[in-house]
Amino acid sequence: MTERLGPDAVAHAAALLWGGALVAFPTETVYGLGGDATNGAAVAGIFAAKGRPQFNPLICHYPDAEAAFADVRADERARLLAARFWPGPLTLVLPRRPDCRVDLLAGAGLDTLAVRVPGNPMAQALLREVGRPVAAPSANRSGQVSPTTADHVLEGLSGRIAAVLDGGPCPVGVESTVLDLAGAGPAMLRPGGVPVEDIEALIGRVGRALPIAAAAGTQSLRSPGMLLSHYAPTLPVRLAAERVGPDEALLAFGPPLPGAAVVWNLSEGRDLGEAAARLFAGLRWLDAEGARRGCTGIAVMPVPETGLGAAINDRLARAAAPRG
Numbered sequence: 448m449t450e451r452l453g454p455d456a457v458a459h460a461a462a463l464l465w466g467g468a469l470v471a472f473p474t475e476t477v478y479g480l481g482g483d484a485t486n487g488a489a490v491a492g493i494f495a496a497k498g499r500p501q502f503n504p505l506i507c508h509y510p511d512a513e514a515a516f517a518d519v520r521a522d523e524r525a526r527l528l529a530a531r532f533w534p535g536p537l538t539l540v541l542p543r544r545p546d547c548r549v550d551l552l553a554g555a556g557l558d559t560l561a562v563r564v565p566g567n568p569m570a571q572a573l574l575r576e577v578g579r580p581v582a583a584p585s586a587n588r589s590g591q592v593s594p595t596t597a598d599h600v601l602e603g604l605s606g607r608i609a610a611v612l613d614g615g616p617c618p619v620g621v622e623s624t625v626l627d628l629a630g631a632g633p634a635m636l637r638p639g640g641v642p643v644e645d646i647e648a649l650i651g652r653v654g655r656a657l658p659i660a661a662a663a664g665t666q667s668l669r670s671p672g673m674l675l676s677h678y679a680p681t682l683p684v685r686l687a688a689e690r691v692g693p694d695e696a697l698l699a700f701g702p703p704l705p706g707a708a709v710v711w712n713l714s715e716g717r718d719l720g721e722a723a724a725r726l727f728a729g730l731r732w733l734d735a736e737g738a739r740r741g742c743t744g745i746a747v748m749p750v751p752e753t754g755l756g757a758a759i760n761d762r763l764a765r766a767a768a769p770r771g
Contacts, residue, residue, distance in 0.1 A: 450610040451597060454569060461576035463609045464489075469496055471586035471600045472573050473614030474565040476536045476622050476640050477593040477727065478600050479508065479583030480608065481573075487550040490582055494552075496607045497589045504555040505582040506538050506623070507562050510574040515539075515562040518547040518580060524650045525628050531649055534566035536623040536640025553582045559629045569614040585622060586611070590679050592734070592766075593727045595620055602731075620724035621758045626653070638758040640723070680734035680745060684767040688746035696737035698729055698747045707746065709736050719755040726759055730766060 452460055452470075460470045467489045470481050480496065482489035484507045493505065509515040512529040519541035521529070528537060543549070543560045554560045562580075565571065574581060585593040586600045586608075594600045597613035604611075624639035626646060634654040635643050647653050682696065690704060691697045697707035701717040711729035713722035733745050747763055750756050 449601060449605045449608055451601070452610050452612045454572075454612075454614070456610075456612070457569065457572045457576055460573055460610055460612050464573075464577050464579075464581065467492070468609035469493060469607075470573075470609055471594075471597070471604065471611040472567075472570055472583070473597075473612065473617055474508075474536075474567045474570050474583075475617060476565075476619045477595055477617050478586040478597065478611070479506075479565075479570075479581075480586035480600075480604070481508070481581045481583040483577070484549045484553045484580040484582035487552055490550050490552045493582060493584065496604060497584060497587070504557060504559075504561055505553045505584050506625075507549055507553060507560060507580040508570065508574055508583050509562060509564050509580055510571055511564055514580075515564060518544055518549055519560050519562055520544055522628065524633065527649055528626070528646065529564070532641055532645075533564040534571065535564070536566070536619055537646075538563040538623045538625045538637075538639075540625060540627040540629055540636065542629050549580055549582070559627075561625060563623055567614060567617075569612055573612065592680060592730045593622065595724070595727050599728070599731060616724075616728075618724055619720075620726055620728075621755065621762060624758070638761050640755070640758065642754045643757065644754065679766050679768070680730050682734050682737050682742060683744040684763065685744055685746045686763060686767050687749050691746045694741070694743045695746045696733040696740075696742045696744070698733060698745055700748045700750050704746075704748060708740050708742050709733065713750070713759075719751070719753075719759070722750065723755045723759055726762060 482493045538561050540559050540561050588603045595617040597611050600611045619640045622639050624641040625637035627634045691707045697710045699712040703710050711733050713725050750759050
């Protein structure tokens with residue numbers, strides 16, 4: 448059985464991680480599936496629990512920048528970004544140090560490592576108690592919708608992991624922005640909780656990585672979250688809907704289109720922050736409720752491609768991608 452733990456059980460959760468077990472925990476973005484990143488067996492257990500392709504690297508979580516930069520080489524840009532956005536929803540891909548503690552499997556055998564300092568107080572307490580880097584992809588089965596509550600975690604992973612720390616709903620709702628600083632110039636590998644405009648205001652122009660279709664064709668992805676068919680509900684997803692049929696569920700943004708069988712509104716007031724926080728819960732609910740009502744698919748109203756809208760649209764594009 449998977450234990451549901453409260454805030455007073457952080458020490459117990461840390462002991463489980465020390466022993467090589469897997470513990471899901473809340474961050475400000477989504478729930479992460481944590482394992483001791485220095486323990487190869489624990490890292491392999493993460494892949495097994497998720498059914499995750501092993502060429503997709505994991506993000507390693509730390510309590511502060513000093514701890515993170517003990518395992519990777521940080522340049523001036525990395526330190527500027529860490530000072531501005533950590534703790535917070537930004538992941539940096541940096542070169543591994545020769546004495547890096549993290550098992551190579553966590554980085555998919557690459558010479559780089561994705562590192563982040565989450566801002567959630569429960570995550571902070573857990574990471575300080577563990578005293579080791581914790582590898583933690585989203586706490587869901589690979590390809591399914593990312594979890595923003597402990598109930599979501601248990602729906603997909605109950606019986607497959609030791610415990611979940613229940614810290615309530617995640618406020619951001621989409622994963623961290625992933626920024627590659629290991630190449631010739633900074634490149635955004637995945638849009639997320641920190642808008643690229645905010646990053647560029649600090650370090651200048653940021654390049655864009657391969658489109659997700661091209662990224663899916665390589666076996667050496669530098670970032671988590673770059674698989675083409677990802678965050679995918681069971682029902683097919685149709686983007687940029689201008690009308691909706693009576694046999695479709697609707698993921699609305701702003702005033703909903705008329706005629707849908709069932710509706711989940713990301714934000715009636717068209718607030719991108721609210722929409723991001725409600726995205727994964729909405730996809731999950733529409734998938735289940737739509738199937739219960741006999742819907743043939745999920746129609747998605749357009750979301751602006753600005754700020755957090757870029758991250759929302761990235762997730763929706765993955766949800767709508769053809770299934771392999």
